[in-house]
Amino acid sequence: MPDFIITTADFDSMQQNQEPIPAGFELKCRTKAAISRVLNTGNRADGILLRIIKRASGKPDIRVSKYFNKQDLNNGFAVLRSVLETKMLRGSFDNLNIYIYTTPSKSLIIAGSEHACNESGGGEGGEGVKVRIPT
Amino acid sequence: MSIPNFPNIRQVHSTICWAACIEMVARFLNPEGSFENIPRADLPLQRRILKHYYGLDGSVDNSEEDMLNTFCEIGDGYPTLSHDDNYYQKILLEVFKIRSVQKFQDNIPTFSFLKRNTDARKPVILGLKYPGILNGNHAVVVISCVKRQDVKLLHIVDPFSNHTSANICVSGPGKIAYMSYSYLRNLNRSDPSLVSVVCNFEKIAIASLMASPPEPTPIEFSGLQNTGGIEDIRNMVMGLFLDESIFRVKLEELKMREAVITSRFQSLRQFLDEEPFQELKLLKVLTSKKDSLEIMIAETPATGNEPASYEFVGIRESYFTDQNISNVKLRFKEKNTGWHVNHFEPNYTLLHLQPGNLTFMVFTQEGEKCYVSLSEMPSIGIHYREPYSFADLKKIIRKHFPRYIAYETAK
Known part of the structure; x- marks a missing residue:
């Protein structure tokens, strides 16, 4: 996975991706409260560091840890605090959804959402701005 | 034939397609665009619509007020429109004095229903599973139904589009798409979901015109109309490709x-x-x-x-x-x-x-x-x-x- 840090500048221009989004993905979610705990418990972090791990079952999962500016990403990607607080997890968005794709190519899509993983995503509006990260 | 002069307006934020669809219908039934009962501070119209939605439970709280104040800044967190009430119907009536009928069903309406409406120059808002949306529904407006070589196509105004300006509140067009009816029906059949259908829009009160109309703002009057162009045609062809x-x-x-x-x-x-x-x-x-x-x-x-x-x-x-x-x-x-x-x-x-x-x-x-x-x-x-x-x-x-x-x- 290339080093990838999501900053507020990534939101300055919303580009519409014309390519269809692949259907097969593993969806993982983290609540705003859980992310807030990572950010604010102990040393105040500058963001979160997400890494894809592989469970014993072979299924992909994610691990969320603290990110401090200029730290080595070690095959993970960082989402800065300002992005989470002012762009993705505010208002009615209480969840960060992470879509893990393994086919046709490995990639991640993250988006803020009103809905947790196991909740129906009913209602008009769907999801927030999707950020795709090549892995 | 599509409904003439139906506005094409981009949604300001990623999750308020529903507000853009309401705005399009409101502008369609108020072609002069005189919304003199709406305070200037509440514009653009999608902010006004959102404010009304926030207030439907009695009051607008601090967090919601903050979201309204930063409406013209890029950021997520704006609400989707849940299926627990007829929100379209309420907002259209209470903000724009437009009567409508909203219902929920397990798939999109029949092609003949949609065609009957659009042939009578009545748009239909559909909240449905839509290509590119992973979770939840997307709201679009159907403005005509055509059949080409046994393929039924819905002519759709889709409010989701790129920002064309650094100021996201400056209105711009959404997209015109020709979607295969059978493709959309299969898409909405494959996943247990509710499709919301809003139709039969009727203006019940004509607001009195002011002696001197308010000064137009770029938000209200720039780029609202899209009479059809190369992008429309490209989308039409893309629609044909969807079901191959x-x-x-x-x-x-x-x-x-x-x-x-x-x-x-x-x-x-x-x-x-x-x-x-x-x-x-x-x-x-x-x-x-x-x-x-x-x-x-x-x-x-x-x-x-x-x-x-x-x-x-x-x-x-x-x-x-x-x-x-x-x-x-x-x-x-x-x-x-x-x-x-x-x-x-x-x-x-x-x-x-x-x-x-x-x-x-x-x-x-x-x-x-x-x-x-x-x-x-x-x-x-x-x-x-x-x-x-x-x-x-x-x-x-x-x-x-x-x-x-x-x-x-x-x-």
């Missing part, structure tokens, strides 16, 4: 491109009659390493009050070989012409025509023309990259495409 029912192409092998190339082309009829060339636009729709597909559009520019009009001329399908085509030397009647094929050089007149499944090009130099087939069509006597005279081609076309000629003549 018209063009049997393997979508996974193709990548979409958005290049618009303008060159000098002519229609088959003009070609056969040796009429002067007409400026056409060539829209690249799909392309792969080996071939590409483009649509050819004739454009009559807008004049005065008349909007621009577009004529669908045909579809160009190009096949590329492993050989670098810029090095191909053309021969004409057993002689080397000295001309080279080069798709990237605009210094010659290049013509591609595809009546049915025939593809060829014409090169013009000093009044002479050289025609080159790009398809291997031995059954009708046209061979890959072989030059033909005009008379030869005319004869072949008239012999092998009589139905096409009849169609062209009938036009």
